[in-house]
Amino acid sequence: MSRTAIRLVLFDAFDTLITPRLPIHVQYAQEAHKHGLPESSITPASVRAAFKPAFRKTTERFPQWGRHAQPKPMSPSEWWMVCIEETMRLAGAEQGKLDQVMPRLGKALLDRFESAEGYRAFADVIPCCESANGRYGDPYEAHELAYKRPVTYLQQAGVKTGLVSNADDRILKTLGALGITPLLTHGTTISQVAGYEKPDPRIFQTACRSAGIERCEEGVLMVGDEVEADYHGALRAGLEARLIRRPGEFSDGAKRRSEDEEREMLHRDGVCVIRSLEEVVDEVRERNRQS
Incomplete structure (x- = not known):
């Protein structure tokens, strides 16, 4: 040495x-339930199975956190909103309901993981x-x-x-x-x-x-x-x-x-x-x- x-x-x-503080899939499921996505479709297990494929898909579509996205670069918050929505969709959320709750749910998750709560x-x-x-x-x-x-x-x-x-x-x-x-x-x-x-x-x-x-x-x-x-x-x-x-x-x-x-x-x-x-x-x- x-x-x-x-x-x-x-x-x-x-x-x-x-x-x-808690596994990420547990925290995602908690926020989903708070914002109206039913526990019958969104569970910690379904989010866990969905997160990596959603992250991979978002990365392939918008590499480097969307810095080269067209017609203009994405902010990291915009990139994560796409990833969160794809995660919830793959986890079993019904699209119509997801469209209604995403602005609030996405912001809640962004805020949570920018803080000591997450x-x-x-x-x-x-x-x-x-x-x-x-x-x-x-x-x-x-x-x-x-x-x-x-x-x-x-x-x-x-x-x-x-x-x-x-x-x-x-x-x-x-x-x-x-x-x-x-x-x-x-x-x-x-x-x-x-x-x-x-x-x-x-x-x-x-x-x-x-x-x-x-x-x-x-x-x-x-x-x-x-x-x-x-x-x-x-x-x-x-x-x-x-x-x-x-x-x-x-x-x-x-x-x-x-x-x-x-x-x-x-x-x-x-x-x-x-x-x-x-x-x-x-x-x-x-x-x-x-x-």
Whole structure:
């Protein structure tokens, strides 16, 4: 393992920093019932079966969140309205009734997933990223206290932080609502704006440049939950990478194999796995103290 000091830590968003409060298909079904679609036709199971095909169809019809749609580009909210309607249609909604409720239902779902109602931050996120400027005079003064609590802070150690996500700009509202955006010292790099998706090396390189780092291979660490998009994508871009696997916590749409299958695959490929973001902080403290 490299012992270069870590200057920048980049995080994935979904299932790394944040996760749905309830499975997405459950939340979609809840809002559908609130807005008049009957429970007899729209169920969590029917929404779950419909969501991925609807997402795939909307993506094929309007790639890159509709940024090249004709005759004019779509906003992410417009793109999601199309996806939500297609999800409900495939889930069993009657078209006439769907036409009546979609303006209200679509807005309700957009609002829900831009807020703390739809998502929550993992318990180790704020302690990992939060600024403690002024709390301790020296970055390592709280060493013993940090390990007892344990609360350590990347910003306190002078490490830049940022985000790289295959998402549209609505995620900025979600991160803001959860108090995460101010903790990312060098902002967010999202695929809708960058024009590239992980695992494309260019999106990681864009994030590094945003943090003032031209050579990504020197002291940059990517933390994410998807093996190909986050881990191998970062390695191909020249970054170091850590794959996070919190025990038992990941959302319904996360790309995961069975536990036994994945354990064997990760071991075979030499993937560096961490169990919480506190391990990132531990590594930063150790490496940056020694450098």
